[in-house]
Amino acid sequence: MPLALLKAGFRSRAKAPPRELPATPDLRKSYDVVIIGAGGHGLATAHALATTWGVRRIAVLDKGYLGGGNTARNTAIVRANYLTPEGVTFYKESMSLFETLSQELDFNIMYTRKPHLTLAHTDASVRTMRWRAEVNKHLGVASELIDEAKVAAIEPCLNMSRDVRYPILGALHHPVGGTARHDAVAWGYAIRGAQAGVEIHQLTEVTGLRVEGTRVRAVETTRGTIEAGQVVQAVAGASSLMARHAGLRLALRTVPLQACVSQPLKPVINSIIVSGSLHCYIWQSQRGELVMGGAVDPYPLWSTRSTLDFKEGLMAHMLELFPFLAEVRMMRQWAGMADMTPDFAPIMGKTPLDNYYIDAGWGTWGFKATPVCGKRMAECVATDTQPDILKPFRHDRFTHFDQVGEAGAASVGS
């Protein structure tokens, strides 16, 4: 039995366990770095600034509870099998950080490798999968276009019949894809960040930014105004609203993205199955729930309401792939707000303002980037230079038509 559990087990009931997440402290008048948004990205950035770069006086502000935005709502899939060399390089670094994140944070984030299969139902998608596989392999990411027989061997309960609307012709097999417990990633960064001196201010909404010339001087919040040396925004669904406070316009549309889980079942699906043609994906969590999602809603909206249409469309397609799931019961559905860029790649790094940094454009794909975002955004803030790996993701690439065409690998959520 692991030691931690032994210790906990023999602790007296009457004694409260030690507090690991500090209570929200009073706001100070000024901080060296203010990070807006206590999602995974904001917390990881704060953690890296404190632990790697020795920055003191960091405040992370969130209008809600920590990790309560898209970090709490995503479907926890991590992978590196993107299409562009820029994207693959970036996500590959994130995956390698995930490998050791539990040990680094001394908190089990339940990073679990699972075969990740992106199904190809048409010859056009077979071609796209081959493209991704070739780029991935070139950059050292395990990825292979496989045929029907191999698909069936990896996920035997898939319906491989040819007599369906979209027969499975093959798949992109990414053996090193996986999942991690999304909340735990945020919590781990929060706990270890707080130990290193990061202040986490929950229920503290940023209502404005005081910009003078090319600098952000102060951050206005529902709990008072604070001066800041440097300011980072990492607010996902609220990115364009926040950027507007700084006088910046971002190439973003905010669109609801929904997901749902079934009631818990004994293990039946072992891999992560994604179908672009059928707009759906599924995996089974450690708790036994089937975690399911699809593409973003067909219209932009600042709302996290759930719809019936979403579930109907999703399940019609899901049962094409897994007809035997018809009797399984749904447990809950929810939505997040995805900040979508035109090229399906993020917006990161420096801005025209001297001391303002952006981490946005995470759309449907940002959970898997949490560790690399923390590491590289912190580097960007601490050195005030755009790290090479972030250069392709500059916010002004859209004005220069320098896009990173990731649509072929990111258009179905996750």
Added chain:
Amino acid sequence: MSAARLPAPFGRLVDRERSVTFSFEGRRITGLAGDTIASALAANGQWMLSRSFKYHRPRGLVSAAGLEANALVQVGHEPNVAADRRAITPDLDVRAVNTFGGLDHDLGRAIGLLSRFMPVGFYYRTFYTPRAAWKVWEPVIRRLAGLGTISPKAPHGYFDKAYLFADVAVIGGGPAGLAAALAAAEAGAEVLLVEDGPVLGGSATFARPEPNGVAAVEALAARVQAHPRVTVLTEAVCQGLFADHWLSVTQGNRLNKVRARSVVVATGAHESPAVFRGNDLPGIMLGSAAQRLMRLWAVRPGREAVVLAGNDDAYEVALDLAEAGVRVVAVADLRADPGSDPRVGAVRARGIAVHAGTTVAEALGQDNHVAAVRLAPVTGPGTFGAVGEPVACDLVAMSVGYVPATALLTQGGARIVPDDATFMPRVEDLPAGLFAAGSVGGVWTAERVVEDGTRAGRAAAAHAGHACPVPGPVAPDGEGRTWPIPVFPHPKGKEFIDFDEDLQVHDIIDAAAMGWDHIQLLKRFSTAGMGPTQGKLTNALVQGLLGRVTRQVAPRVGTVTIRPPITGEKLGHLAGRGFEPRRLTALHHRHEALGATMMVAGTWMRPAHYGPDLASAVEAEVAAVRQAVGMIDVSTLGKLEIRGPDAARFLERIYTWKYETLAVGRVRYVLMLDETGGIIDDGVAARVHAEHFYVTATTGGVDRVYRLMQFFNAQWRMKVDIANVTAAYAGINVLGPASRAVVQAVGTTVDLAPDAFPYLGVREGEVGGVPARLMRIGFGGELGYEIHVPASQAGALWDALIKAGAGHGLRPVGVEAQRVLRLEKGHVIVGQDTDSLTHPLEASLGWAVGRKKTDFVGKPALDILEARPQSRRLVGFALDPAAAVIPKENHLVIRDGRIAGRVTSITRSSTLGKVIGLAYVEPDQAGEGTVFTVRADGGTLVSATVVPTPFYDPDNARQEM
């Protein structure tokens, strides 16, 4: 068996004349028609239904209403069936879920022994050192988790959907809902009443009847059922209330989608359990569960009962039990003073001991059932004093308070706020058109509930446009019904506050102490409320406890949202019959008759090739086109009619090239960009009249093109009419040197002479007696006619062409051969030879951009893109005939170890006798004769040489014949 059953009027749902036999854990069990699985088992003395999720403790009914996971069982293939809701049918095969070796001998019990080593969130603290540990533990954890099983062999049953419409939808068929339905119907509204149970009446069907109460509710139900404007759905669950009063209601295997003008939620309230050591033993249940067992199914819930009271309703339970022959050993009343309600008096009068200010401190079990309780005085919130001797009993009935079933109201946009007077949440800010009636809205006593239902029904009818007088609000009367937070931690633990997730009181207290003290964080960290029933029964207790330990007042604690669905919605319900559109061309059956192998092309099906063997079919089909004549069904092409004085100007703005100067009777290529200069579609525009263009788009792209045309013209307001006529016309491409002869032979009013109808011309006339539009185009680079005719007449034309072509070597040609033909001509396929960012210069389509034009979609971007150094170019290439491996599409061009491009199209051309293709290369490698390297399968590097396109007939002499 009937010995266990109570006499009538108990058991209103069971038919004592009809017995039903099924199996449970392999044993034969006989119940009565009308029983649920759980009631039949209880009648047979089987109280344990499951083993708990983590510790594998014995569990039984708590609510008898599907509110906790304890009652989930496996029924045949179907996992997680609520045994307390599913009616028995002959030969049901019912098994317990999540046991290792069966319910009685579950080996999982061993885990329970380790419970002290599993503090809240323990899995975050362990299993990750060394790194390989998680790989070992994760599969173990997965196997331990999860309840029922689903087999990949499970059949996909029949599910369907229906659409229903109502002026007023009423959810809940208790007294409030009945009154609301009747009032709304009487005001003239069409009403849909949705009731979860098998009969109308709600709590009145099982609660202790008031004098004349049963008769009054039955009369009300009868009037509702008889009313011509009311439709009643029973055994139907409203799973969700979505925007604009869009309700999903499951009933059997059907999903009803309901649009209502107004909605009345009359879902009532359910009882809340008390939390004390051992409170999860089978035999410990809500007072209302005991009443349900007796009144609905005639099951005696025990022999000797202790009633735990927090309100006067508990005394009704005590009286009901006593009348059913259960010996009520004691009533433990949490209240210091039980008060002077006549019901309390009636209980005392029966000689039942009433202990005021007393709680159950601990329940003791034997043989997987409660066997005794220890009582203790309540000394403060959640604390008790000296614990008494065991009091033997086999039933503990808890009636300590209620939680209104507000989930649908919150989904509908109402706010739920805690209320310190009633200790129950209160509904506020109901949006227009949404109404609450009865106890969900805080109104409790029988007459007032009916009054409140009537008010809500009328208000809903008025909102739906049926004017009627609406009475004023009915004052809430919920005070004194709910004992605040009946959660009693015990020094030795095992007080369960979430049955689904097997959480004890100290799990919640510890999680809060560790800093997870925001209700959402607490929920996520401890998993309280995350189980199959989403904490319907216990969320309020968890919130209360959090408030107590963090000394926060209720509004600060907040609540968690119960998201759809409510209960029992299956994936099959949502999928329904699965109507995935599959579009067939007018010639589909002819292709099938000709033995075509069909393939998916977007939403359409197209013939890939004729005959089973790809290689030989393609070779023969290509040869037919090159040497004789082929016939291709191009009906899936997008077709748009652009008409109006501004038609030409409109096309100039939408597409890159010039159309104002295009002569009537001529056809020109069209290329469409998005605003970033990326290519999104292509086709041709045929000018059939000065103000009328017939435009084609790609099969997969036409819907987007049509949408964008409308989108842009909503801004431009040009005088054009845009019609998507894709399905109205079929297209047949007759292609090859003999095509003119074949079309002539079919008979046409169009003069086919080369100078009368030259290449890139369009003509209208008749072909084979069918009105047609002919265009001299064709991807394939031979003399050819693309003939567009009304889809209904395509079959006749096809048959005529087949007949006329017989002597000319005519062959139908599929998509695969078409691809070879177009590649031989070096034509680009948008989407295959381009990606989301390709601009015309890169794709060698710069010739299709009107250089003098001042504006078209994508032009500003294109100007920028073209002005800067280019990074890639699409070129034609040929392979060294000795190449060991033939690359495939999307194999990469490698240069100095980096990615320098990719192959987008490649084929072995039998016409040319070599392998040709298109590839992106770096601009300095685009020159004719340059050799570049492609990495093929297995990493083999293959050399390719840039060659000019078209590969075939470079002077285009053949197509212009």
